[in-house]
Amino acid sequence: MTERDGADRCPGVLRPFIADDGAIIRVRVPGGRMSVATLAALSAVAAEFGAPLLQLTSRGNIQLRALPDPLPSTLVDKIAALGLLPSPTHERVRNILAAPLAPHLAPLVAELDAALVAAPDLSALPGRFLWAISDATGAVLTQPWDVAYQDLGDDHGRVLVGGYALDVSRADAVPTLLERARLFLAHRGGERAWNVRDLPADSPVFAGMTPYAVSAAPPLRPGPVGADLVVGVPLGMLRTAQVAALASASDEVVVTPWRSVVVPGGAYLAPMLRGLGLAVDPDSPWARVSACVGAPFCRRTTTRTLDLATAATKSLAGPGPLVHVVGCDRRCGEPSTEHVSVVEPSSVDQVLAAAGVSA
C-alpha cells in the first residue's frame, strides 16, 4: 500500500483510461445479471465507436475499448439510455458481485445498489472497493471482496469484513454493509488505502465482529449446471457475433468475475455456442488460460500476451493449472484463485512450461 501514490485510477464511463488502442471505459453491472437486449445494445455501442467486443473483467465489469479520445458525448448518452449509468457520482463504486446461480439474491443486490447510490458520502469509496452478495455455498467469496453478505436462508445471514463476521437478519444486511463501508472511509487513513485488507487488524472497521474463516466455493467452470449453462469467454473478449447468438436464444445472462457468463436455462444451447468459439466444456483449453491485454494495446510491454495465450490453447485441453499470461509485473487481471502467472514470456513454449506441458 505504501508504494501507491494516491487514489485509485479505475476507469468508469465518465472517466476513461487512455491505452495505446484508444480510450477504455468500464461499465458496472451490479450483481452481473442483465437482459441480453441490454448486452446486445452495449455491444452495438462498442462496435459503433471502437473495438467490436465487450471485455469482461475479473471484477465482473464490462469494458469497451479503442474508443475515441475525447469520448463523444453521444457515446455516453447511449450508455446512460441503456440504464447503465444511473449515478454519475457513484458509477465507479457500484462494484457488487453476486452468486451467479442464485437469482433469489437479485432483490438484495438491487437494494444494496439503490442504498449505495442514495448515500452521498459513499461516493468517496475507492473504485477498487468490492461488495459481494453470496449464498450459503460461498459463491464469489473467492474474489477479493471488502464487505460481503452471505445469505443463509430463513431471513438471516452473516456480514463479512476481512476475517470477521457478524450475524444479522436479512432486513439488516444492507444497513450493516453500508455501516462497515462508512467505518472503512472514516478509518482508512488516506487515499492510498483502497481496500479493507490495507487496514490494520485492530481497525475499528472490525469492531464488534467475531473472527471467522470464510469457506468459498470454487469458481464456476464452463459447462452445464443443471439446466443452466456457464459459458467461458476466451480471454474475456465477447465478440459481436457471440452476443448476437446469445440474444437470439436467451432473455438474460449473468456476467461472472471469471470471464464467463451464465445463461439461465441455457444448457441446451451448448452446441450452438461452442460453434461460435465460446467455452462450454469444463475441459476447454480456454478454461485454463487468461491474459492481460499486453502489446500492442498496453505501452508497458512489447509482449503480445493475447497471441501467446491463444497459441497455447492448442496444447492445453484437459485438467491442469490455470495460467495467466502478463506483459509486466503489474499482473493485471490476475485471477484471485490458484494459478500460475507467466510474466513477459518470449515464446508459447514458456507459457506451456508454466502450465506443466512440455512442447
Ligand code: SF4
Ligand atoms: S500486466 Fe503490464 S503489460 Fe499487462 S496490461 Fe497490465 S500494465 Fe499492461
